[in-house]
Amino acid sequence: MTNPTKKQMKIPRLFRKQAACLPEDCEELNEEIQQLEQKLKDKQMELFQAQRESYKSKLKPKTKKTDQFIRPDTIMAQNHIDSLERNLELMEMLTGMVVKSYEANDHCVVGYTMQHHSVHKVEHGLRINMKDGNNSVSKFSLPLGFNFNAVVEEFENILTPECLGSLRKALVAYYDRIEQFEALKKLLSIEAQLFKVMDGTHVEVSFKARTHDEEEPSVAVELLLDYRVYDTRPKVISVKDTGLPEGVADTLRDQCYIFKKKPLEVAFKECFMDGIGPYNFVQQLCRREAEQPPRPKRRRPQRYDPNNDDTFVPEDCSEPSEDEDERRLRDVYGRK
Structure with missing residues (x-):
């Protein structure tokens, strides 16, 4: 029997009292929950930063890379070289002469570019031997029949602007x-x-x-x-x-x-x-008109001439006579 003096607790209060009594491993579970929540926050923060960077790259234009610094003296030297090359091309176009190769006290190669009407580009050249101050032509590329000696014999030294210009003038006159x-x-x-x-x-x-x-x-x-x-x-x-x-x-x-x-x-x-x-x-x-080649004659079919027809027709052959048959049989049996 229950004690009549003791007051009986209500069921909701009983549940609350039991809920207030936590088990022994509750603290460990709470710590694990907190750790998982912290990891979740970190992952959400990383995702947010990644999305933020992607939006930045789309909205912000790409910055050009800064050009490599070039010193002013290098720029001036390159510009000077380019201007010299243009001047050489213009001089070659106007004069038709250009020095292809040069080595002091060894050789000099002079090229001539012809500007007459031609399908292909025509060039000629001289290789002048400069060893020991000789200045003699060792190799040359000139058109067939060009009178090279008639031009050179007027000058003592071939490696002079006057002599080289005379060769150019003679080449132009040759093609003209x-x-x-x-x-x-x-x-x-x-x-x-x-x-x-x-x-x-x-x-x-x-x-x-x-x-x-x-x-x-x-x-x-x-x-x-x-x-x-x-x-x-x-x-x-x-x-x-x-x-x-x-x-x-x-x-x-x-x-x-x-x-x-x-x-x-x-x-x-x-x-x-x-x-x-x-x-x-x-x-x-x-x-x-007489020297024009004669036109080929047109072949026409010849007219049919029955008197000049060699076509074999069996019906036109005559039958052999009896004397001919007997002669043939006699020849055959006589041979046997």
Whole structure:
């Protein structure tokens, strides 16, 4: 029996009293909980910092890296070198000459860049030996037939601006004469005979000419043009007088004065085709048509001729006679 004097506790109070009595390992559990909460806060802080940095990198523009410091004297030296290279390129373009290689008391290589009309770039050069003060050409690259000795023999020392400039002038004249000759050759085609030496200092043109009076016969003209090594216009103009009437050669020579003023093709056209002089060039049109290659003949089928038909037809063969059969049998059995 319960003690009637003792007051009975209510159930909620009993629960509270029991809840106030903590177990012995409660402190250890609380410490673990606090540690876990602290780790969670640290991780949340790290995540926040990472997101913050990512937003900063998106909003803030990338800063350019500072250029490496270059000393002013280095900049001045580089600018001076660049200006010298540009000046050398301009000098090469204007003069057509450039020093490719140089070594004191050993050698010097001089290059010439040609500027005439050509599909490919044309260059020539000299290698000058400078050992012992000799200044002699050991190697060279020059066009075929170029008269190198005629230019060099005028100078005592080849390694001078005057001599090198004269070589350049002679090369320009060489290619100019070749171009004029090819243009005249294209103009006259097969109606004249042309000849030149390799460097173009001597040119011969043979053609037919006659006066404005068509009744007079044409004469065979052989025009001779002589150039100096530096010239682009003929120095001496002459006409062979063999087979020509008296005074015709002098008249033709006086008519060719324009060759000393204009290019070869233009001068010939004005002198002998445009009628400025007493004699004109005879265009041999009939000869041009005769020398054209004949056209290939078109093959046509031949007409059928029954009298000239060799086709084998069995029906046309005649039957062998009895005498022929007996002769064949006799030959066969006789052989057996």
